[in-house]
Amino acid sequence: MLLSSKLIALHQLRNISYLRSIAPQNIEEKTMLNELLFKFATWLDGFQSSTNLHEAIYAYGWVEGTHVLTLTLFLGMLLVIDLRLLGVAFKELPASTLVERLDKPMMVGFVIMLISGALLFYAIPVRSTQSIWFRVKVVFILAAGINALLIRNMTRASDMSWDNDPVPPKRIRVGAAMSLGLWILVVASGRNMAYDWWDCHKEMPHFMYWAAGCVNELAAFE
Amino acid sequence: MDIVFIFEWLDASWLSDLARTSAGLFSMVQAVHILSMIMLCGMIILGDLRMLNVVLTGVPSAVIIQNTKKWIYIGLAGIILSGIYESSAIAMKLATNSFFWAKMAGLAMGIIFMLSVRSAVYSRAPEVIGSNGSQSDPVDAWVVKLVAVAHLFIWFSVAANGRWIGFS
Numbered sequence: 344m345l346l347s348s349k350l351i352a353l354h355q356l357r358n359i360s361y362l363r364s365i366a367p368q369n370i371e372e373k374t375m376l377n378e379l380l381f382k383f384a385t386w387l388d389g390f391q392s393s394t395n396l397h398e399a400i401y402a403y404g405w406v407e408g409t410h411v412l413t414l415t416l417f418l419g420m421l422l423v424i425d426l427r428l429l430g431v432a433f434k435e436l437p438a439s440t441l442v443e444r445l446d447k448p449m450m451v452g453f454v455i456m457l458i459s460g461a462l463l464f465y466a467i468p469v470r471s472t473q474s475i476w477f478r479v480k481v482v483f484i485l486a487a488g489i490n491a492l493l494i495r496n497m498t499r500a501s502d503m504s505w506d507n508d509p510v511p512p513k514r515i516r517v518g519a520a521m522s523l524g525l526w527i528l529v530v531a532s533g534r535n536m537a538y539d540w541w542d543c544h545k546e547m548p549h550f551m552y553w554a555a556g557c558v559n560e561l562a563a564f565e
Numbered sequence: 566m567d568i569v570f571i572f573e574w575l576d577a578s579w580l581s582d583l584a585r586t587s588a589g590l591f592s593m594v595q596a597v598h599i600l601s602m603i604m605l606c607g608m609i610i611l612g613d614l615r616m617l618n619v620v621l622t623g624v625p626s627a628v629i630i631q632n633t634k635k636w637i638y639i640g641l642a643g644i645i646l647s648g649i650y651e652s653s654a655i656a657m658k659l660a661t662n663s664f665f666w667a668k669m670a671g672l673a674m675g676i677i678f679m680l681s682v683r684s685a686v687y688s689r690a691p692e693v694i695g696s697n698g699s700q701s702d703p704v705d706a707w708v709v710k711l712v713a714v715a716h717l718f719i720w721f722s723v724a725a726n727g728r729w730i731g732f733s
Contacts, residue, residue, distance in 0.1 A: 400732065408728040414599070415724065419607015426636070433632045436624060444621055448614065530603070531596040538592060 377556035384472035387465060396466040403466055410459035417452030418526055420445045428494070428519035430510030437506045442498070475541045475555040480532040487525040494518040569660055575649075576656040584654035591654065594647045601643030602724060608633035608640065609679075609720050613713040616687060618694060626695040630687055641676070664733050668726035675719045686712045 387393055396402055426432035427441045464471050471477045497514060505511050511519075541547055543557035552560045575581060584591055614620045615629045652659055659665040687695075691703040694710075 404729065404732045408725060411599070411728050412721070412724050415603050415606035416610060418603045419610050422604060422607050422636075423611055432636065433628075435628050435632075440621070440624065445611075448620055527596075527600060530599055531593070534596045534599060535592050538588070540588070 374553065374558075374561060377553070377561070378558050380472050380556055381469070381558045384468040387468040390465075393465050393468065396462065406459050406462045406466070410456060410463060413452050413456045413459065414530070415452075417449055417456050418530070420449035420452065421522070421526065424449075425519040425523050428511055429516050429523075430508075434509035438511060439498075439503060439506050470542070471536070473543050473556050474536050475551065476532045476535040476538075478554070478556070480529055480536070483525050483529045483532060487522060487529060490518060490521050490525060494522065572656040572660040575653050578653060580650060581653040581656060584650055591651070594650050597643060598647040598651060601640045601647060602727075603640075604636055605640030605644055606720055606724060608636045609716065612687075613717045616690065616694060616709050616713040618710075623696055625697045626687065626690055627697045637679075659730070662730060662733060664726045664729045668723055668730065671719055671723040671726060675716070675723055678716060678719060683712055683716050 396406070423433065424441050424445055427434070427436065427438050433441060464477075494515065497518065501512075505515075510516070539545065541551055541555055543552070543555060543560050549561075549564060552564075584594075611620065612626075612630050612633045615622075615624070615626050621629060652665075686704055686709055689700055689702060689704045690697065690709050691706050692699055694706050695703075
């Protein structure tokens with residue numbers, strides 16, 4: 344047991360040496376970002392309402408339930424649009440009809456999801472900030488947002504001559520496939536937040552401590 | 566009828582062993598369960614909101630309902646298969662869980678309602694809702710809307726009870 348702990352520590356020290364050797368300044372900047380995020384999370388955690396929401400069985404349950412159920416509205420409408428843009432469903436309807444007219448219910452779902460998600464973060468700010476899955480989820484959400492903007496720009500730039508075609512052009516289909524893929528990853532990483540596999544109190548490689556933003560554990564290495 | 570033996574059998578099965586020992590696989594199946602729910606409920610919401618004249622008004626409802634069918638069945642299959650796998654990990658706990666039974670009752674009701682009442686009523690939607698051209702024997706518009714609201718409510722209860730299993 345002692346030997347394995349020493350081996351893990353040695354392995355982690357090697358990771359530190361390696362990381363320092365490749366780009367020390369870059370690492371320090373990113374560690375500073377981790378510290379800023381940790382301070383922000385700790386500040387939020389200090390509010391009594393944050394603790395109250397976390398400890399309120401029904402209120403927390405309803406907020407989380409709303410977050411999950413609203414997925415069906417937001418991602419459900421997005422699925423319909425993406426399936427049409429992939430050319431596998433609703434082929435009888437012009438693509439623009441679905442994109443334009445499902446935009447509003449989709450955005451209603453997105454706003455509710457965003458508000459309930461912010462409340463969930465507010466209830467458990469420190470653990471969420473130091474969750475590798477939460478961080479991965481945020482990255483995928485940003486990527487999905489950029490992808491959505493690219494698709495929108497592509498459709499606006501085109502003359503929409505393919506609007507009534509059962510199968511849209513390849514670049515549109517690739518964008519729709521990426522949209523579906525990214526949102527699947529968002530859902531999967533969101534679901535994995537419930538697990539403590541890579542929580543800060545676990546033994547793991549130095550890189551994972553850094554990626555999860557475990558500032559106290561990182562400080563212990565110094 | 567006592568059906569606890571089904572849960573006892575599931576609890577002792579290899580599926581249960583796999584679900585308990587493979588945390589990574591279990592989390593992936595949980596994600597599949599949620600994604601299937603999104604597909605199923607998303608298509609149901611689209612169809613029912615269309616019949617309530619909330620979205621895609623003026624677009625023939627028959628086209629919408631026909632296109633959603635395949636994806637509803639895929640979502641349903643995904644939910645049931647992943648649900649069985651998830652249940653196997655805590656089969657004996659679920660046997661006495663009220664939310665689980667509420668969810669199962671809702672699921673059965675939702676499937677029966679969807680395949681019988683909803684299907685029959687939506688195919689006879691009046692022109693004012695369906696936009697499918699004149700029907701020979703249309704039902705009243707309020708009947709269509711009542712069926713849409715009832716159907717949405719049933720599936721909402723299934724999803725909400727499912728979510729609440731985790732808290733109980």
